[in-house]
Amino acid sequence: MAAEPTAQTAPEAPATAGEWHLAARPQGWPVPADFALVEAPVRTPGPGEILVRNTYLSVDPYMRGRMNDVKSYIPPFRLGEVMDGGAVGHVVASGAEGFAPGDAVVHGLGWREYATLPAGHAVKVPEIEGVSLSAYVGVLGMPGLTAYAGLLAVGGLKEGDRVFVSGAAGAVGSIVGQIARLKGASLVVGSAGSAEKVERLTAEYGFDAAFNYKDGPVRDQLAKAAPEGIDLYFDNVGGDHLEAAIGALDVHGRAVLCGAIAQYNDTTPPPGPRNLALAIGKRLRLEGLLVSDHDALRPRFVEELGGWLKSGELRFEETVVDGFENAPQAFLGLLRGGNTGKMVVRLDG
Amino acid sequence: MAAEPTAQTAPEAPATAGEWHLAARPQGWPVPADFALVEAPVRTPGPGEILVRNTYLSVDPYMRGRMNDVKSYIPPFRLGEVMDGGAVGHVVASGAEGFAPGDAVVHGLGWREYATLPAGHAVKVPEIEGVSLSAYVGVLGMPGLTAYAGLLAVGGLKEGDRVFVSGAAGAVGSIVGQIARLKGASLVVGSAGSAEKVERLTAEYGFDAAFNYKDGPVRDQLAKAAPEGIDLYFDNVGGDHLEAAIGALDVHGRAVLCGAIAQYNDTTPPPGPRNLALAIGKRLRLEGLLVSDHDALRPRFVEELGGWLKSGELRFEETVVDGFENAPQAFLGLLRGGNTGKMVVRLDG
Numbered sequence: 202m203a204a205e206p207t208a209q210t211a212p213e214a215p216a217t218a219g220e221w222h223l224a225a226r227p228q229g230w231p232v233p234a235d236f237a238l239v240e241a242p243v244r245t246p247g248p249g250e251i252l253v254r255n256t257y258l259s260v261d262p263y264m265r266g267r268m269n270d271v272k273s274y275i276p277p278f279r280l281g282e283v284m285d286g287g288a289v290g291h292v293v294a295s296g297a298e299g300f301a302p303g304d305a306v307v308h309g310l311g312w313r314e315y316a317t318l319p320a321g322h323a324v325k326v327p328e329i330e331g332v333s334l335s336a337y338v339g340v341l342g343m344p345g346l347t348a349y350a351g352l353l354a355v356g357g358l359k360e361g362d363r364v365f366v367s368g369a370a371g372a373v374g375s376i377v378g379q380i381a382r383l384k385g386a387s388l389v390v391g392s393a394g395s396a397e398k399v400e401r402l403t404a405e406y407g408f409d410a411a412f413n414y415k416d417g418p419v420r421d422q423l424a425k426a427a428p429e430g431i432d433l434y435f436d437n438v439g440g441d442h443l444e445a446a447i448g449a450l451d452v453h454g455r456a457v458l459c460g461a462i463a464q465y466n467d468t469t470p471p472p473g474p475r476n477l478a479l480a481i482g483k484r485l486r487l488e489g490l491l492v493s494d495h496d497a498l499r500p501r502f503v504e505e506l507g508g509w510l511k512s513g514e515l516r517f518e519e520t521v522v523d524g525f526e527n528a529p530q531a532f533l534g535l536l537r538g539g540n541t542g543k544m545v546v547r548l549d550g
Numbered sequence: 551m552a553a554e555p556t557a558q559t560a561p562e563a564p565a566t567a568g569e570w571h572l573a574a575r576p577q578g579w580p581v582p583a584d585f586a587l588v589e590a591p592v593r594t595p596g597p598g599e600i601l602v603r604n605t606y607l608s609v610d611p612y613m614r615g616r617m618n619d620v621k622s623y624i625p626p627f628r629l630g631e632v633m634d635g636g637a638v639g640h641v642v643a644s645g646a647e648g649f650a651p652g653d654a655v656v657h658g659l660g661w662r663e664y665a666t667l668p669a670g671h672a673v674k675v676p677e678i679e680g681v682s683l684s685a686y687v688g689v690l691g692m693p694g695l696t697a698y699a700g701l702l703a704v705g706g707l708k709e710g711d712r713v714f715v716s717g718a719a720g721a722v723g724s725i726v727g728q729i730a731r732l733k734g735a736s737l738v739v740g741s742a743g744s745a746e747k748v749e750r751l752t753a754e755y756g757f758d759a760a761f762n763y764k765d766g767p768v769r770d771q772l773a774k775a776a777p778e779g780i781d782l783y784f785d786n787v788g789g790d791h792l793e794a795a796i797g798a799l800d801v802h803g804r805a806v807l808c809g810a811i812a813q814y815n816d817t818t819p820p821p822g823p824r825n826l827a828l829a830i831g832k833r834l835r836l837e838g839l840l841v842s843d844h845d846a847l848r849p850r851f852v853e854e855l856g857g858w859l860k861s862g863e864l865r866f867e868e869t870v871v872d873g874f875e876n877a878p879q880a881f882l883g884l885l886r887g888g889n890t891g892k893m894v895v896r897l898d899g
Contacts, residue, residue, distance in 0.1 A: 266831075274801075274831035439827055452623075461827040473822025478788055478810040480838040482615075482623035487836040489829040 213293045213302075214243050214252060218314040221528050223278040227268055230466045231536070235268070236284075236529040244317040245294065251306070251320045252294040258311040258525075258546040259287035259338035260532040261372070262437075265465040274491055286311030287338040289326070290548075300325065307337040314525055314548060332510065333519070339543035340376055340506060340517040343492055347459060348376035348435075349502045350495035352384070355488050356433045356457040360385035363427055365446060367391075367414075368437030368462060370398035372543035375406055376506075377435045379515050382407050386433075390426045392419065392442065394538040401541060405516055414438075419445040430454075438463045444474040447485065456487040466536065518542030524549060562642045562651075563592050563601060567663040570877050572627040576617055579815045580885070584617070585633075585878040593666040594643065600655070600669045601643040607660040607874075607895040608636035608687035609881040610721070611786075614814040623840055635660030636687040638675070649674065656686040663874055663897060681859065682868070688721055688892035689855060689866040692841055696808060697725035697784075698851045699844035701733070704837050705782045705806040709734035712776055714795055716740075716763075717786030717811060719747035721892035724755055726784045728864050729855075731756050735782075739775045741768065741791065743887040750890060754865055763787075768794040779803075787812045793823040796834065805836040815885065867891030873898060 217240045224237035246252045264286060267278045278284045288311035292304040297320030300306070308323040310316035326337050339345065351373075352358045364381040368374040369391025381389045391402045391411045402411035410426035419441045423431075432454050434446035439461025446456055464471045480487065509515035520540035522531035528546045535544045566589045573586035595601045613635060616627045627633045637660035641653040646669030649655070657672040659665035675686050688694065700722075701707045713730040717723040718740025730738045740751045740760045751760035759775035768790045772780075781803050783795035788810025795805060813820045829836065858864035869889035871880035877895045884893045 443826075444822070458827075458830050460830065464827060470824035473793075473824050473826045475819035475822050477792075477822045477826075477836075478807075478813060480836065481807050481810065482838065482840065484838040484840055484843060486838070487826075487829065489831065489833040489835075491831065491833055494833060 214254065214315055216243060217241060218243050219525055220283045220313040222282060223268060223280055223284050226270055226280065227466075229468045231265070231268060231529075231533060233529055233533070238526065241313075243315045246296040246317050248296045249319055249321075250296045250317055251292050251300045251323060253288075253290040253306055253308060253310075253316045253318070253323065254293045255288045255290035255311065255314055255316060255548055257289045257333075257335040257338060258528055258548070259343075260528065260535050260544050260546060261286065261343070262460055262462050262465065262535065264532065265536060274493075283310075284312040285309055287343060288312075288316065289334045289337050290316070295320070305334055305337075307342060312528060332517075335519060335521070335543070335545045335547075336510075336517060338545060339372055339519060340510065340515070341503065344372035344543060345376050345506055346495060346499060346502050347490065347492040348373050348380055349506065350492060350498050351435055351457045351459050351490045352377060352380055352433070354495055354498060355490045356435065356455050358384055358386070358433060361387045362432040363388040363390075363430065363451075364433045364435065365390045365392075365423065365427060365431045365449070366435040366437070367442040367446075368460065369393050369402055369406075369408065369411065370541050371437060372540075373459065374435070374437050375402075375518065375542050376515070378402065378408050379406050379509075380506075381433075383509060383514060388427060388431075390423065390431070392422070392438075398541055401518075405518070414442065420448060423449050433457070435459060436461070440464055440471055444476055447474050447476050447479055447487075450483060450485050452483050454483060454485050456485065458487055458489045462536070520544045522546050563603065563664055565592060566590060567592050568874055569632045569662040571631060572617060572629055572633050575619055575629065576815075578817045580614070580617060580878075580882060582878055582882070587875065590662075592664045595645040595666050597645045598668055598670075599645045599666055600641050600649045600672060602637075602639040602655055602657060602659075602665045602667070602672065603642045604637045604639035604660065604663060604665060604897055606638050606682075606684040606687060607877055607897070608692075609877065609884050609893050609895060610635065610692070611809055611811050611814065611884065613881065614885060623842075632659075633661040634658055636692060637661075637665065638683045638686045639665070644669070654683055654686075656691060661877060681866075684868060684870075684892070684894045684896075685859075685866060687894060688868060689725055689859065689864070690852065693721035693892060694725050694855055695844060695848060695851050696839065696841040697722050697729055698855065699841060699847050700784055700806045700808050700839045701726060701729055701782070703844055703847060704839045705784065705804050707733055707735065707782060710736045711781040712737040712739075712779065712800075713782045713784065714739045714741075714772065714776060714780045714798070715784040715786070716791040716795075717809065718742050718751055718755075718757065718760065719890045720786060721889075722808065723784070723786050724751075724867065724891050725855075725864070727751065727757050728755050728858075730782075732858060732863060737776060737780075739772065739780070741771070741787075747890055750867075754867070763791065769797060772798050782806070784808060785810070789813055789820055793825055796823050796825050796828055799832060799834050801832050803832060803834050805834065807836055807838045811885070869893045871895050 370393040412422040440463035655672040719742040761771040789812035
């Protein structure tokens, strides 16, 4: 057996590098002063560890929840410490067998330029020609698996289903609509927050109908787009969207509760759907989704989505914000819907 | 083969008998003037029909919904016509093979003293010593199957589950709590609307804990009764109860949405649960229940509940209102929680 390699020196790594810390817990909408850019030592990897130079950082809606000091499915960020998150990058030094400088990896220590971590916490990923490494925090990563597992495992998507997805131009929503179409949905409707996004849903992603939720009541616009009702609702938004969907769902309809971005920055809880009692007579099923429950689906997911990406049947779009220093702006922009597709931060090359 | 018997005359039946008609559609709480007692001809059964003298009429919360002129899973009652509903009685004349005078039957033409109907719409039931015929509109009928299917088929009750049921002293709730206990729940908590009912839940039905929802916020009382949380909530009430249960449900918890009696008489929709977004992180499943979806469970249900009734492990209680003329009062009393167990109207013998 080969001996455990000793840590290599990291000639390419600087002595110190940037990290984004949580400086204050936001009340309502986060502001730039809630984030602090800190220069910290870059630690040489010990045995079993790797040092990664991050190439892309992921910013995601769920991070807003982690800024609050509340018990949830994932511990809150700690004040004065780095905000973790998804990232992809390249190994620059390795003390771990099987990992060598130059290897591309995806891992969970985002919001920093360099990360030293146990190799077991990183996954080596192949570089695919024509596909940005950032796909591994997007269509081939957490958002893609969220869409896939939500539709299939939680939502029980069936051929012929009429599907509605909110936040449809986002990282998850845009993949939800496309998977639904590719899996034989008879109608795919999406909502988004600008005319440009709405146009993209039908023109680029193959949605049958789409509307701008700012143009009028969701209920009315959904009734127009799906006059016969819907069978499956994928909720990224909560609020009015969920209420409208409960009204539109047909008997034995299903709602996959994935996100509620409409209310992440509310300081008082918004009213819930006033029509939830309709779930009784219509035997609706509403079910929460966390991607972490569905790791067993990953091989099937990678194979199926990888195939659709290669064949060009699945489009994957990103909004790329350049520069590590702009990570908070990217995140704040995401919360306000400034992205189409996956929002990522690209670190200077 | 025997020839189809011709209709027998019905010497025991009067020429006319009483029927309760829907006289007006209530706005909010129904009032006695919404019901009209009408004397109508008793029709002699034709070929394939039976004439039944009703013994017990069922009044049930779902009937409130049928008084409204809205599309639902069951058509609304029609103005100026009889209000249908569950009933048990004895055949007094038969034009149908296999049905003879004296047979006990359960059927759907309640709110009247005599019913003439196709024999195929009635089910012959055995008279069990010591068990009132009214059990067939209660523990061995629709409410019992609702409890059984809701816990097992929709709620996926597992041994060790901590179960909370609202409206726990009612026809469905009292059976839910007992089935949960008999099926190995590790904790059974119920809520009801009077100290007397609460006492009965623990003393008679074997609930581990119970509280009067009028004594304080449901959330606080539930937290005290189930400090470690719950796995399954059976909702007969909606409103505050559902919101409190969503808060108390543990990861992968389930809520069976069976009724929302708290809001049946509201003229404007009440706010929905403000904490529904918790369903995401906790991966809760909320699902509507209609007993009519679960007819396939009936044989297992009758066998299992029949056994528990005979062995005395399952208690079945009724609130009996005497006299056909008091049917509306029985129904109004039910809506205000005036019953413990199943509410039935007994017709004069």
